Amino acid sequence: MSMKHLNGPALGAAGILLFLVTWEAIPRLGLVNERYLPPASLVMAKFFGYLFQPGFWGSVAHTMTAWTLGLAISIIAASVLGLLIGSSLFLRRATRSTIEFLRPIPSVALIPLAVLLFGLKIESSLLLIVYASFWQVLLQVLSGVADVDPVADNTARSYGLGRMARIRYVVWPTTLPYLITGIRLASAVALILAITAELVIGTPGLGQQIALTQSGGAVAEMYALIVATGLIGVLINTVVRLVEKRVLTWHTSVRGEATT
């Protein structure tokens, strides 16, 4: 059987297996001290142990709550503002330099502000998550609105469609694929910032647990939690991909992908 005939999932599983074997070998061969990087088998045992602890699921719930809320706020705010700004030349020009100034500010630079305003509450996480993911969505929506076919827009105008109707029937379908891309980017960024906030500020969640295991010298447990955050990332990406396929069944990018 040649490599060509291996299907996607099998190849993926082989990749993971190779990764785990390498991970197991590195500390076992003494390339890295086992006390700092425990072998994969030990970490995975701790990981499966966690799956039976209610405390672990409580942390996951905290992280996912912050993620969901933060992402939802960013998507709604960025979509509304994006459509508003994008459909007005005046607003586009007026906000461009401000957006270009605010966008590159790393969200983590706002940690001192978040701590001062909200302390260890979930709002601190939300501030960081929303700040980071808002721009991802907003920029995509703005590009989407800019991508509207002028002929289609003029046709709609000449048929007497009002502003709201044009947004609904012309701008929205063009923007949707961009928005979905923005959401996919933002969902990954939101998870990163959720974990960062918990790790650095200490808001409740998986990140805080990682910090606790680190400060307690429980190295294998720490890596087990890191594995958990990675799996959540994979899960989030899978879900967003599914949503993308469902929402954009009509779009060429998805149709093209489906036929191959």
Place this chain on the structure above:
Amino acid sequence: MKKILMIGLAAASVIALSACSAGADTTAPAKSDALTPVTVGVIPIVDTAPIWLGKEKGFFSAEGLDLTVQVTTGGAAAVPGVVSGDYEFAFGNLVSVMVARDQGLDLRYVANGNSTAGSPDFGAVIVPGDSPIMSAADLAGKTVSVNNLQNIGDTTIRQIVEDDGGDSSGIQFVEVGFPDAEAAVENSQVDAAWILAPFLDSAVANGARVISYNFSAFDTNLDIAGYFANGDTISNDPDLVTKFQTAMNKSLEYAQANPDEVRQIVTTYTKMTADQLTDMVLPEFRVDFNVDAATKLGDAAVRFGTLSAAPDLGVMLP
């Protein structure tokens, strides 16, 4: 550029001030038969065992307090948490509070937290087993890691190097967190590391050598950390402060008398295991601050440039 920086600083201080006043509004005492809620920010280490133990033993509810112990991992949230009013009290080391006071924040201790255990202690400067460094004086000109610069670690280490006849000005301090310090020493990223339990114990078990127990070498009566509050809380709510002091002091005495219970309670709020704790040196827990040692610490911090002026211990300590 400078102008932008100034505007930024001004904006930040306005926000900080508004946070202060907003915090002050929300700390109105609840006067009723129900327990008074009180939130204390602590780092999850052995040093804070008494407050967890006291909560479990009911010392706080006996004083009419409904205590919430809020874990702050990085320590980044302790001072802002108290300043903004999220916590009524927080756990912090003496130099941190001295620095905060030096910068104009009115933070004052209401209770002691933990003190040096003597020799052996729960914190030490370690080197690799085969290091040429044999004494504190040998640290002169070397690279030494501490968890935070301009804090209690480098201040006490500079002093013990001077006391040992070395020149402390050439020591290069770098920031390495306690969990990573052992690896940093082992991989020769630093010549020596300041490290606390439980990492001290594991480092020594794996061949590291203790150069000095820097807290007890600095002063055998050194208090390391305690529970502090905002000046506003102390003047506006003396009743709450008295209740907290009573319960906290009872907790300190109980913890000092019952080391086995300390070791047990630590496993409930940290990820340390009972095995790690059996041989661990515990800090001393006592009620009264040692003013002489604190004065010495403040003077050292001034001499090494961490503070601009000697702290007013009459105000800072209870």
